[in-house]
Amino acid sequence: xxxxxxxxxxxxxxxxxxxxxxxxxxxxxxxxxxxxxxxxxxxxxxxxxxxxxxxxxxxxxxxxxxxxxxxxxxxxxxxxxxxxxxxxxxxxxxxxxxxxxxxxxxxxxxxxxxxxxxxxxxxxxxxxxxxxxxxxxxxxxxxxxxxxxxxxxxxxxxxxxxxxxxxxxxxxxxxxxxxxxxxxxxxxxxxxxxxxxxxxxxxxxxxxxxxxxxxxxxxxxxxxxxxxxxxxxxxxxxxxxxxxxxxxxxxxxxxxxxxxxxxxxxxxxxxxxxxxxxxxxxxxxxxxxxxxxxxxxxxxxxxxxxxxxxxxxxxxxxxxxxxxxxxxxxxxxxxxxxxxx
Numbered sequence: 001x002x003x004x005x006x007x008x009x010x011x012x013x014x015x016x017x018x019x020x021x022x023x024x025x026x027x028x029x030x031x032x033x034x035x036x037x038x039x040x041x042x043x044x045x046x047x048x049x050x051x052x053x054x055x056x057x058x059x060x061x062x063x064x065x066x067x068x069x070x071x072x073x074x075x076x077x078x079x080x081x082x083x084x085x086x087x088x089x090x091x092x093x094x095x096x097x098x099x100x101x102x103x104x105x106x107x108x109x110x111x112x113x114x115x116x117x118x119x120x121x122x123x124x125x126x127x128x129x130x131x132x133x134x135x136x137x138x139x140x141x142x143x144x145x146x147x148x149x150x151x152x153x154x155x156x157x158x159x160x161x162x163x164x165x166x167x168x169x170x171x172x173x174x175x176x177x178x179x180x181x182x183x184x185x186x187x188x189x190x191x192x193x194x195x196x197x198x199x200x201x202x203x204x205x206x207x208x209x210x211x212x213x214x215x216x217x218x219x220x221x222x223x224x225x226x227x228x229x230x231x232x233x234x235x236x237x238x239x240x241x242x243x244x245x246x247x248x249x250x251x252x253x254x255x256x257x258x259x260x261x262x263x264x265x266x267x268x269x270x271x272x273x274x275x276x277x278x279x280x281x282x283x284x285x286x287x288x289x290x291x292x293x294x295x296x297x298x299x300x301x302x303x304x305x306x307x308x309x310x311x312x313x314x315x316x317x318x319x320x321x322x323x324x325x326x327x328x329x330x331x332x333x334x335x336x337x338x339x340x341x
Contacts, residue, residue, distance in 0.1 A: 001087055001092065002020060003084065004084055005083045005084070005160075007158065009157045009159055009168065011155025019152060023086035023150060024086055026086075030146070031146075033086075033091060033144060033146070034148045034150065037050045037052060038080040040078070040080050045069055046158075048137070049066070049074055050063055051064040051065045061151075063149050079151070095140055096140055099140045099143045099144070109127075110123055163217050165217070218317060221248060224240045224241065227239040227242065234254060237251045245323060246320065255313065256309070258307065260339060261303070261304040261333045262331055264322070265329055267325055268298050270295070270321075272293070272294040273294070276291070277290050277314070278307070279308055280303060280304070280306075281302075283301060283303075
């Protein structure tokens with residue numbers, strides 16, 4: 001079995017296939033669980049690490065321990081944990097039985113009535129009741145003996161954080177080939193085209209406070225070079241990051257000013273207040289959004305942003321995600337400046 005996380009970008013696919021073949025051979029010959037370690041180019045506290053040593057024949061490494069997001073810099077003989085595993089199904093099931101018997105029992109009860117004649121197995125909500133909210137790495141893999149590791153000889157990047165999304169935009173033309181990006185972007189942009197359903201790369205909740213990773217990303221965005229500036233009756237905005245299916249702006253709304261009441265057919269927006277207090281109308285309900293909080297504005301929902309402060313501008317980071325990102329997708333319903341759609 002080959003287990004792959006859903007929020008990673010992989011390059012050099014021929015090398016990747018060769019690595020998988022090598023891992024499969026090791027798993028078959030030794031019955032080991034095999035993982036892939038990525039040689040770090042720098043320390044990153046948002047990644048998990050692997051401490052591993054060569055076996056006596058130097059055919060592969062033996063995992064000594066997993067370190068989850070260490071707070072201190074590690075020596076350069078550690079590897080990033082790719083989260084990719086290759087193993088025999090029976091070996092893995094035996095480990096789950098040993099270290100997570102409750103999980104094994106719940107899974108077994110969910111599938112025991114499945115027959116080979118059935119093409120699909122549909123799990124129900126009750127099948128997930130009782131399962132711990134814990135990663136399989138913590139629950140099982142960190143306790144398992146006889147885990148082998150081979151060095152990944154393919155380009156690899158975890159895009160499960162905002163900082164990684166920013167780094168991907170900076171590196172995409174030199175780190176990954178165009179063909180690799182084309183193969184991966186459908187998965188990546190397919191997820192980002194509907195933020196509400198994200199579970200890995202980007203996760204938002206309405207009017208939620210920012211987590212540490214997103215705050216770090218926002219701080220980097222604020223210092224990025226401006227691509228262009230545009231003036232509006234209510235103030236101005238900078239375009240600071242752009243790519244296929246996404247756009248990031250920095251809005252400055254003047255005191256006692258507001259945007260038009262509008263909606264979009266082809267994009268979702270996410271607004272993060274950097275300074276000031278935003279009064280954001282969604283349909284007919286007004287939300288007060290303070291500094292370091294965000295609000296989701298789904299497509300086809302009428303909205304308006306207002307700055308009621310008499311002295312200071314309202315500063316907002318705006319994320320646009322969709323398949324058509326331009327002013328032609330603005331449908332104005334009301335505008336105090338007399339603009340039309």
